[in-house]
Amino acid sequence: MTVFQEDAVKWLSTLADASVDLIITDPPYESLEKHRKIGTTTRLKVSKSSSNLWFNIFPNSRFEELLNQVYRVLKNNSHFYLFCDQETMFIIKPIAERVGFKFWKPIIWDKISIGMGYHYRARYECILFFEKGKRKLNNLGIPDILEYKRVYRGYPTEKPIELMKTLIEQSSCEGDLVVDPFFGSGAVLVAAHDLGRAFAGSDISNIAHDYYFKRA
Template sequence: MDCVQGAKRHIEDCSIDLIITDPPYNLGFGGTSLTKTKKPRFNIIANDNLSNRDYQRFTFQWLRQAYRVLKPGRHIYVCMDWRMYPLVSLWMQRVGFAIKNCLVWDKMHMGMGWQYRFQHEFIIFAVKGNKQTRRISTRKASDIISVPRISGNKTIHPTEKPPELITPLILNSSDSGELVADFFIGSGPVAEAAIKNGRKLIGFEVDSKYYKLTTDRINKLKL
C-alpha cells in the first residue's frame, strides 16, 4: 500500500528504531536502455515522474510520517541522487530532522553517459531531534561506502540497491531485535539486510509486482 496511508494506519508514534529508505528521485527512470529494443527494461516506478509541486507535496507527506514514527534521537538514511539532494535535505530539515552527514555510495563501476559518467549516489544521514541523539556503533566508518552496483542486466528493479550497501547502515544504527522501517521497499534490499542481521521490519510498497518480489525474497531467507 501507499506508505503515507500505511504509516498512518499501521505505525504508532515514536515506535521505529531506524528508517532506511530509497524514495523516488523524480527522474522518470526506467532502468538501462541497453536492450534489444533500445527501450528501458522497466516501467517508471510510482511517484517518479511528478510535477515539481506534486513531488514536493508527496515528499513532505512521507517525511512527516517518517518523523512522527521515528523514536527521538534515532537515525534515518535516505538514498538520493545528486540532482535532488539539495531539495530533499532542505525538506527533511523543515520537517524537523537534523542532517548529520552526506554519505557517498561509490558504485565502483561507471554508469552510461558521456559527460563524466555517473559512479555515485548520496545517502542523507539524519537524526530526529538535536538532543540525546544516538551515535553510530563505530568510529571507523567512512562517509564513502564502496560497494559494486548491480549490473543493469541483472537488476529486478530500476533503482535497485545491493543489500551489502544497506548492511553497514543497519549494523551502525540499530541493535539486534530492533524495528527497522522502509517506506519504499522496492525489490527488498533493506528487508533482506534487516532480517539477515536479526532486526524486525515493517515496510510499504505500492506496486504489487515489487511487493511480491520482496515477500518472495523474505520467504527464501526463512528456508
C-alpha cells in the same frame, strides 16, 4: 515479516508515534523520470528485462508530508537514511530540517563501476544521513564513502544488501524495528532480517512485491 502494498505516506500514517528505531528508504524521486526520458539510464526503460510498470513517481511536492510522517514514527535518538541523486538532495535537505531532523552529511555510495550519463558518467549515489535527537553511530571507524558494486540484472534501482547491512549495523541494535516505506527490491528488509532486526515495509508496486517474495 510485515509487508504492505500501500502508498508510503498513507502506510506510515498508520504507524504509532515513536514506534520505529530506524528508517532507510529510496523513493522513486522525480529526477529519475527525467533521466529515463532523456535516455541517461537504461535500467529504467521498458524492455524485456526491465518493465517500467513499477515506476510510479513520488513527486517532490509530497516530500514534506512524507518527512513529517517519518519524523513522527521514528523514536527519539534515531537515524534516518534516504537515497537520492544530487538534484533531489537540494530539495529534501531543507524540508527535512524544517520538520525537525538534523542533517549530518551526504554519505556516498561508490558503485565502483561507471554508469550512464553525458556529463561525467555516474559512479556514485547520495545517501542523506539525518538524525532525530542524538544517537551515536555504533562504529565510528566507518568512512563516509561506502564501496559496494552495483546490482546488475536485478530490480531497477536495486541496492546491494551488504550496503544496507552497513547502515543497519551503524544505526540499530538486534531486535530493533527497521522500516522502509518504498521497499522496492526488498534489500533493506532482507538485510534487517539477516541481522536479527524486526522489519516492516510498504510498496505500491506489484513488481516490487513479486520480486521481494521470490528472494525472501
